[in-house]
Amino acid sequence: MSKFLSDYGALLLLLSIVGTWLTVDFYQEREQIIEESKKLAINKSQLVGSSVGELFLVTDYVLRDIIGRLDVVKDLQLTSKDNERNIHLTAILSEKLETVTGLRDFAVLDRDCRIVATAKSPFIGVNTGQHFCGGVKVSPGQSTHIKYLSADQSISGRSAVLMSRILGTADGIFLGGVVAVVDLALAQKWIEAIHTEANDVLAIMDADGLLLANKPAQPDAIGKPVPVPMAQFFYSRINDPTSFINNSPYDGRRRITGVSKVERFPFITIVGFDYDRVLKAWRYRMWQFATGFLLLCIFAVIALRSHHEALCQRERMRKLATTDALTNIANRRHIMDIGNREFTRARRYTHSLSVLMLDIDKFKFINDRWGHPVGDRVIKELANLLTITARDQDVSGRLGGEEFTVILPHTDTSGAKIIAERLRVVVAEAQGVNLDDNTIVRFTASIGVATLNVEDTSFDMLLQRADRALYKAKENGRNRVESDN
Numbered sequence: 095m096s097k098f099l100s101d102y103g104a105l106l107l108l109l110s111i112v113g114t115w116l117t118v119d120f121y122q123e124r125e126q127i128i129e130e131s132k133k134l135a136i137n138k139s140q141l142v143g144s145s146v147g148e149l150f151l152v153t154d155y156v157l158r159d160i161i162g163r164l165d166v167v168k169d170l171q172l173t174s175k176d177n178e179r180n181i182h183l184t185a186i187l188s189e190k191l192e193t194v195t196g197l198r199d200f201a202v203l204d205r206d207c208r209i210v211a212t213a214k215s216p217f218i219g220v221n222t223g224q225h226f227c228g229g230v231k232v233s234p235g236q237s238t239h240i241k242y243l244s245a246d247q248s249i250s251g252r253s254a255v256l257m258s259r260i261l262g263t264a265d266g267i268f269l270g271g272v273v274a275v276v277d278l279a280l281a282q283k284w285i286e287a288i289h290t291e292a293n294d295v296l297a298i299m300d301a302d303g304l305l306l307a308n309k310p311a312q313p314d315a316i317g318k319p320v321p322v323p324m325a326q327f328f329y330s331r332i333n334d335p336t337s338f339i340n341n342s343p344y345d346g347r348r349r350i351t352g353v354s355k356v357e358r359f360p361f362i363t364i365v366g367f368d369y370d371r372v373l374k375a376w377r378y379r380m381w382q383f384a385t386g387f388l389l390l391c392i393f394a395v396i397a398l399r400s401h402h403e404a405l406c407q408r409e410r411m412r413k414l415a416t417t418d419a420l421t422n423i424a425n426r427r428h429i430m431d432i433g434n435r436e437f438t439r440a441r442r443y444t445h446s447l448s449v450l451m452l453d454i455d456k457f458k459f460i461n462d463r464w465g466h467p468v469g470d471r472v473i474k475e476l477a478n479l480l481t482i483t484a485r486d487q488d489v490s491g492r493l494g495g496e497e498f499t500v501i502l503p504h505t506d507t508s509g510a511k512i513i514a515e516r517l518r519v520v521v522a523e524a525q526g527v528n529l530d531d532n533t534i535v536r537f538t539a540s541i542g543v544a545t546l547n548v549e550d551t552s553f554d555m556l557l558q559r560a561d562r563a564l565y566k567a568k569e570n571g572r573n574r575v576e577s578d579n
């Protein structure tokens with residue numbers, strides 16, 4: 095596994111970088127979509143607000159117009175007996191009522207807040223009991239007041255928004271005024287006509303936090319306080335339009351909500367976009383990418399694993415083909431390949447090249463005395479000694495039986511003899527092979543040395559000369575080094 099990681103770590107790292115980059119990119123895109131939706135929700139709430147404002151602006155103009163036509167002394171002290179003036183006033187109010195859609199009635203109030211004339215309703219003489227009545231100080235000159243009236247507060251028994259334009263003296267004494275009764279059903283109808291996507295919401299709230307109209311319609315909630323978190327955006331607490339993500343207090347759905355004040359009038363408009371719908375396309379794309387990326391990762395890991403397996407298999411085959419099974423050093427074919435390559439190179443670049451031929455002395459005796467398995471152990475031990483004694487650039491191999499060779503690149507005769515002698519000593523002085531009965535089988539080796547000369551036409555020839563030198567070493571008493579040069 096660790097080899098797999100080290101071989102393919104770069105690719106896996108690249109995959110994790112791409113994965114991280116995709117995650118960050120998707121996260122940023124999601125944030126951007128939410129931010130844009132927040133802005134859009136604010137814009138839409140302002141748009142709704144400006145339409146609401148327009149309705150009240152028109153009403154306000156009409157109220158101003160009516161108040162301009164009033165005779166403060168006569169009209170605001172009118173009694174039901176003053177029939178002629180009453181008819182005249184009713185005519186004005188009725189005519190004006192025609193000009194604005196969504197108004198239920200107009201009423202003129204006297205200084206005691208009693209209705210002295212109306213366009214339609216029969217409530218003459220009734221005290222409206224508005225908040226500016228009852229001797230409280232009002233603004234000097236004309237001022238506008240808006241108030242939601244629930245069905246049980248209303249003299250008509252129907253909920254409405256009262257828009258009043260009143261007159262005050264310079265000392266703030268209420269002189270009377272005109273009231274427009276705005277039909278909330280119209281606001282509800284009007285808000286329902288605004289296009290919304292599935293699960294989006296629209297709402298209008300008054301300055302006291304009461305719900306005036308909403309989409310989808312919830313008649314039971316109209317005129318009641320809006321629950322948190324919308325309620326925290328009561329008129330007096332916000333100035334600038336604001337947006338947030340919340341779970342609706344009505345249906346529990348998560349929404350991106352924009353809230354803004356209606357300009358000049360005490361209303362708040364709320365627009366909520368369904369969170370899931372806003373992010374639907376993004377989520378779809380994210381899952382597409384995530385699935386694609388996951389499949390790519392799985393595919394990459396499978397492909398890399400099989401590639402890795404193939405490489406390991408090839409490496410195993412190569413080792414099997416080039417390594418001697420008993421000793422784990424180069425086998426005859428491999429050492430001959432290396433020898434041929436070194437021979438060509440030495441010839442071409444006129445380097446020196448030497449070979450050693452080793453043979454365990456009296457090996458037949460070892461086999462006969464202790465058996466073949468012990469003989470094998472001796473062969474393995476010699477291979478081990480060769481490996482640890484040879485220099486990095488030297489290559490040892492087993493030619494067969496108890497015969498070994500060591501190829502010494504860039505090594506002349508004297509150097510080769512020194513190495514051979516060192517090897518001979520190492521073998522002769524080695525611990526030997528320790529048997530179960532504590533018998534120690536020691537052994538020696540004879541070594542033939544040959545160094546490349548001009549007459550050698552192949553590596554094989556060089557090896558034959560080393561073999562001749564080995565034969566000489568055997569003849570001269572074994573456990574010795576002889577050279578053919």
Ligand SMILES: Nc1nc2c(ncn2[C@@H]2O[C@H](COP(=O)(O)OP(=O)(O)OP(=O)(O)O)[C@@H](O)[C@H]2O)c(=O)[nH]1
Nearest residue numbers: 453454455456457458459461466469470495496568
């Ligand atoms: N245990 C074991 N013996 C082997 C292997 N290959 C060859 N032999 C034996 O090695 C012995 C080689 O002996 P010889 O070539 O006669 O020479 P020697 O006894 O080593 O005598 P000198 O080389 O003259 O010192 C033979 O008995 C072979 O059977 C092997 O892989 N394992």
